[in-house]
Amino acid sequence: MSIQEICRVAECARLGEGLYSITMHAPAICEKTQVGQFVHIACGEGNLLRRPISICDWQDGNLRIVFQVKGEGTKWLAARKEGDELDVLGPLGHGFDTKALGAKPVFIGGGIGVPPMLACVKKAAGEGAQPRAILGFRNKDAVILENDFKAVCEVFVTTDDGSYARHGFVTDVLKEIVADATGVAACGPKPMLKAIAAIADEAGLPCQVSMEERMGCGIGACLVCACALKAENGETRYGHVCKDGPVFDTKEVEW
Ligand SMILES: Cc1cc2nc3c(=O)[nH]c(=O)nc-3n(C[C@H](O)[C@H](O)[C@H](O)COP(=O)(O)OP(=O)(O)OC[C@H]3O[C@@H](n4cnc5c(N)ncnc54)[C@H](O)[C@@H]3O)c2cc1C
Ligand code: FES
Structure with a gap:
């Protein structure tokens, strides 16, 4: 069950050229998080779709993400400051065992x-x-x-x-x-x-392995993140990276 939480940014750091770390207060999401899951973050009014970012770490209700600026959404995210609020959906997906x-x-x-x-x-x-x-x-x-x-x-x-x-x-x-x-x-x-x-x-x-696909809804409703997987009978079946993954056993993956 994913949660939509308004999270206050507690710490921002620039780790390198185009590389950022944000720690946010997200107690409800942290309580449910498993390693390898991700959050889906609303990145400003101009960006309709949320952006999927892996959960890097969490402790005492604070959740950390580390990301690289790629386009408009991550550029917006990189400009956040301590005290700003983020609209975050998570934890999403199936993590590592x-x-x-x-x-x-x-x-x-x-x-x-x-x-x-x-x-x-x-x-x-x-x-x-x-x-x-x-x-x-x-x-x-x-x-x-x-x-x-x-x-x-x-x-x-x-x-x-x-x-x-x-x-x-x-x-x-x-x-x-x-x-x-x-x-x-x-x-x-x-x-x-x-x-x-x-x-x-x-x-x-x-x-x-944790697989990456472009995402729309992040919750298994839109099919944007479809990926080919091996069915038990050896044929190809399709799964959702956002819901069935992002982590898969490699025996399941159709490379
Ligand atoms: C499960 C998962 C975990 C991820 N974890 C991280 C992470 O921890 N750190 C990090 O830096 N990046 C991560 N990414 C990639 C990150 O989601 C994209 O770099 C980001 O969405 C790009 O958005 P943008 O608006 O900056 O770029 P644009 O290229 O302008 O994005 C346009 C659209 O394409 C989508 N999109 C573009 N690239 C990707 C991509 N690689 N994957 C999914 N959607 C994409 C965007 O969400 C947006 O809807 C992850 C992706 C997935 C699927
Ligand atoms: S992103 Fe919509 S089904 Fe996976």
């Missing part, structure tokens, strides 16, 4: 797919698991949340161009540590998710 990933889960984020993995590593650590995180970015300027993850678990950072940390892709690191893992969860660009799913599958590990 951290317990199903075992005692040594690996959480992987690519670019703006990194934020929702923060709550995942915290939850897994709280459940007594030994999570590790692999965070991949385009370059040094795009690196976000590294210290937030380091406060919780062992972290591997990669950059595509080698301008910071390890030169390469998250999959290079995953291949090296997969033998010592019990499950994998990831959020990021589709080609990255597909490559991760293949590595986890070869290692015989459970793997969950």
Whole structure:
């Protein structure tokens, strides 16, 4: 059951070029939130549709989102100030099942797919698991949340161009540590998710991925976010990313 809540902005921070963090007071939504779910935010009168943004973290009734400015909606969001009110619908969707990933889960984020993995590593650590995180970015300027993850678990950072940390892709690191893992969860660009799913599958590990599609209603009523999934009989069926996902078991995904 999702809730529409008017949330007062408690903290805004610029994390890098076009990258922002907003913490808002959202006690009713926080009470129901599971890791990997998202909120749908009204972004000003000129933008008819709400914008879907993953829940990065939440604590004591305060909910944090981290986002990149893409177009008009996120530009409007980035201009919010402490004390402003946001019209937020959430928590929406189906999140990650951290317990199903075992005692040594690996959480992987690519670019703006990194934020929702923060709550995942915290939850897994709280459940007594030994999570590790692999965070991949385009370059040094795009690196976000590294210290937030380091406060919780062992972290591997990669950059595509080698301008910071390890030169390469998250999959290079995953291949090296997969033998010592019990499950994998990831959020990021589709080609990255597909490559991760293949590595986890070869290692015989459970793997969950958060998929992204353009959204309209965010609650399963408009079909904008339709995605192809595998039916049990091997045929293709269609699901809603907003309601059936955004997190799916990779065995269900029709790549
Ligand atoms: C489940 C989910 C979680 C997300 N989490 C995050 C996050 O944590 N941080 C973050 O920076 N971004 C996230 N995104 C992407 C974010 O929703 C888009 O960048 C944002 O909607 C763009 O809106 P805009 O008005 O700035 O851009 P415009 O391109 O002007 O948007 C025009 C329309 O297209 C839709 N749209 C455009 N790009 C996307 C997209 N990638 N996904 C869905 N709808 C889109 C917008 O909602 C809007 O209706 C997420 C998307 C989904 C589906
Ligand atoms: S966004 Fe409308 S059905 Fe998913």
